[in-house]
Amino acid sequence: MSKNVAKNAPAYFSCWDLKAYYGDSYIVQGVSFDIHEGEVLALLGRNGAGKTSTLRAIARMDDPMLTHGEVWLDHKPLHDMKSHEAAQNGIGLVPEDRRIIPGLTVEENLQLAQIAKPKGWSIERLYEHFPRLAERRNQEGVTLSGGEQQMLAVARALARDVKLLLLDEPYEGLAPVIVQEIASIVEEIRNHGLTTIIVEQNAVAALKLADRAVILDMGQVVYDGTAQEVLENEELRHEYLAI
Known part of the structure; x- marks a missing residue:
């Protein structure tokens, strides 16, 4: 358990019985x-297990279409x-x-994110934690390397004033x-106490950063427990993660 998590603390975020569709395809089948x-x-599973769809349902994106279930964050209902x-x-x-906005510099991408309130980390603080971005602040964002x-x-x-950070495949490609560098940044964010969900095909890398793991299969939760238990359970990893 993270040092930031008090034993038996009430849930800060919860989703209950999420059901979501892409067209006629039933993708998220009662995730809680x-x-x-x-x-x-x-948040782990094989390709097509429903991981990204679950994240997008939590973030209230239009796809997939959430047809049932509840999403709560810091005692507020988000599902409507x-x-x-x-x-x-x-x-x-x-x-x-990533959706970096073309035509805007690194700094302009960050400034645009702060137009709407409430604001989160200041640009100066962001540059302290992302010194490479500080070096490239005047470079067009879409011309940066993948990392x-x-x-x-x-x-x-x-x-922005983030309470729950959702990372969808942060190590992809x-x-x-560079994966190690991104992992170090996520670890630093973790140490600042920011509640985070990581969806990642590199399951071992994600598990090493995580306190807990939820494994999806065919749009349903098949495991909810500690990340360490998944790392130590070869049968579980082989059956649902193919590692």
Whole structure:
């Protein structure tokens, strides 16, 4: 358990019986779990298990369409909100494709994130934690390397007043040395007590950062427990994660 998580503390975030569709495809089939404040949870499973769809349902994106279930964060119901309202109430989604805004510099991407209140980390604080972005503050964001774009996407989320950070495949397509750098940044965020959900195909890397793990299979929760138990359970990893 993270040092930031008090034993038997009430859940800070919870989702209950989430059911979501892409068209006629039933993707998220009754997913439920909760997270304590300051906890890092690895949301794992094979390709097509429903991980990204669950994140997008939590963030109240239009796809997939959430048809049933509840999402609560810091005692507030989010399930009837639009995505921008969920963001205003503390959801910070870093999507797999990063969505860096073309035509804007690194600093302008960060400034744009702070137009709407409430604001999160100051740009100066972000540069302290992301010194490579400080070096490239005047460079167009879409011209950064893949790893630098991932840093910018995470920094942009932190520029808002984030209560729950959702990281969708933060290591996707990155060289091992850059993966380690991104992992160090996530570890630093973890040490600041920010509640986080990580969806990642590199399950071992995610588990080493996480306090707990939830494993999905066919859109349903098949495991909810400690990350350490998954690391130590070869049969569980082989059956649901193919590692």
